[in-house]
Amino acid sequence: MERDVMEYDVLIVGAGPAGLSAAIRLKQLAQAQGQELSVCVLEKGAEVGSHIFSGAVLDPRALQELLPDWQALGAPLDTPVAKDTFVVLGEEKHWAIPEWTMPPLMRNHGNYIVSLGEVCRWLAGQAEALGVEIYTGFSAQTPSYDETGRMVGVITGDMGLDKQGEPTANFTPGIEIRAKYTLVAEGTRGSLTKQLEARYGLRTAASPAKYGLGFKEIWRIQPEQHQQGLIEHTLGWPLDANTGGGGFIYHHGENLVSVGYVVHLDYSNPYLSLFDIFQTYKTHPKLKALLAGGQRISYGARAISEGGIQSLPELAFPGGALLGCSAGLVNVPKIKGSHYAMKSGMLAAESVFEAIQQGAPEILASYPQKLRASWIWQDLSAVRNVKPYLSRWGTWVGTVLGGAEMWLSGLGITLPWTLKHTVADHATLDEAKNGRQPEYAKPDGVLTFDKLSSVNLCNIGHDDQQPCHLKLTVQDIPERVNLPRYAGPEQRYCPAGVYEFIEQQGQQVLQINAQNCIHCKTCDIKDPTQNINWVPPEGGSGPNYVAQ
Structure with missing residues (x-):
């Protein structure tokens, strides 16, 4: 041509x-x-x-x-970090970790909360x-x-x-x-x-390579709940000790908070629904009190590199x-x-x-x-060994080992080993027969939401008539392998409702709703057979976060 x-x-x-x-x-x-x-x-x-x-x-x-x-040039760094906290969540309670116990590398004083x-x-x-x-x-x-x-x-x-x-x-x-x-x-x-x-x-x-999927919603909350410049990171509930991840809450702007959650993509349970983990996170009493009377303004999700x-x-x-x-x-x-x-x-x-x-x-x-x-x-x-510690020994032991190594590093002591990653994220899924169905909070339209109403906040602009940019190398692998072996995990790791199994002529077949795609790349990463190849759609397509 x-x-x-x-x-x-x-x-x-x-x-x-x-x-x-x-x-x-x-x-x-x-x-x-x-x-x-x-x-x-x-x-x-x-x-x-x-x-x-x-x-x-x-x-x-x-x-x-x-x-x-x-x-002097007017860079939009308007919210300096005023307070930095780390919180462990139980199902109903929470416990703040004293700031002095945090390694210096983990602190955020001198940084700014920004819209990237x-x-x-x-x-x-x-x-x-x-x-x-x-x-x-x-x-x-x-x-x-x-x-x-x-x-x-x-x-x-x-x-x-x-x-x-x-x-x-x-x-x-x-x-x-x-x-x-x-x-x-x-x-x-x-x-x-x-x-x-x-x-x-x-x-x-x-x-x-190792990855996580990060979610975020921006909320406008009640003024009495807002603490300008406050950063909170959370660990624990609703994930179990063998599934890596954690949450964050950033206070900025005019009564705005960015509420987010990251789930490491080396999880093993094929029944995990990453979107529902994030929605459930907001039902913790700490988050529920923060967001009460507030309004969700925007939603998004994006894969994050975690390999180090x-x-x-x-x-x-x-x-x-x-x-x-x-x-x-x-x-x-x-x-x-x-x-x-x-x-x-x-x-x-x-x-x-x-x-x-x-x-x-x-x-x-x-x-x-x-x-x-x-x-x-x-x-x-x-921090090179933090992710391998978490992957091998779980959240609690991994966090203690990683924290200790970061403290030693801050004192000028470098440990002589570098732990390697041995398994790619797509190869960590158990088969469905070994999985378990978690319970998640139901969408109420006030605090928790469904995928489609969330995707609507991304202002997606995909031409419905353009070629599908989510390419299957072998067309029948989702029905022939992913569904019977892994219970169709693509419908649960996707944060935008792109993948769903529907019945056609008595058979379950995969339907790809490419127009919902928010370009997070999770399907390209986590598909257990590596059968999905994400390629860019027509230029200008996808989410439009500028409008928010």
Whole structure:
């Protein structure tokens, strides 16, 4: 197919914290040297921030390095953390853990509660002011390679196809965008990242990748319940000791709270319904009192990288590099990664700029070296064993072991071992005959809700006539394997009602409601047969969190 071609010095896929920080740093370096450098950022969302749903706590360290005058420039960091607590939940009671017992790495003083979408929109403005070209509504579908196998850019998705993949009257072919280097910053479990990992064997020496599914709702609560700048993290109920996860409550804005829950995706019970775990969490007396008389404003869910440094792939490949959550740079016990994403983007930009000055060698060898010498590696190394402890010994023993190691690290004592992950999340499910049916709170439309009313708050924009972007490698595996062996887990791990088994001619068949998809990628991760491949839908499709 004949395609338009655009050429740049550097192409960045993804307008999140990593991609935008890389773009800004590249332009800063070029301007400092009095050089011209063309930088393009592709964003699959309808606008910057539309696919970013994170009630985030942001450590400003990377931002301070990138834009030291960020306060004068109006960065939307408006809610400094005032109090940081950790709470253990029983079924009815709760117990606060004294702050002095928490390792220094776990504390949030000096950080800010932010809307990460707003931060990214602000960063995009800073990038454009420096001359960065940002194109929204364009998904990077496939990498482009030269005759040597080096990545030389991407091809964006075709638009205007019908359900069968045939061109309609509105058909527009994708564009080929070429660059000396391509930086991939598309977030957790990105489709482009998967293709590059397979082609270049980037995971050959790494432990299996590990993930969690994070939920969040934003509520406007009664003023007397609001404590500006309060952060609470919870552990325990409604999960059992063998299922990893925990909750968070962030107070910010005008009587707003972000209430969220993360479930680790290495759970074993195929009957777990992750959405219902989150809804049940809100019925705890502590949460119920907080939210009483309040109004739910928005809902979202997103997969989170949890593997740590053991699971990092090779970060540089011929013609490009992986940044931020595409690489897996997340601090699991703190559920934080935005400042690592920003710093990784800055380091990659510095490596790219140096490489271009040297004639654009194939591999950005200095990028992983810079990252290992940075405070990113220092932080992630200190928590490297926390996730393996939780996976092997459960919530309570794992938390004690992880906390002890983080305390030792804070004292300058590094333990000589690094525990590996041995099993990928899709391989941890028990068969249905060994599972158990948990009891969950029923939707009441006040405190707890069903999936469809929740998805409605995501402002999803999917053209019903476009091809399904959730690809089954073998069409009958859901009915032939997943349903009889695992009781159809896809209908319970999906947080958006995309997958459901319905009766047709006396048989149970899988129906895929692709128009409900909120791009969390959980199906791609947790499907026990790895039969589901998530690919980007038509550019601009998906949730639109900007409207909230």
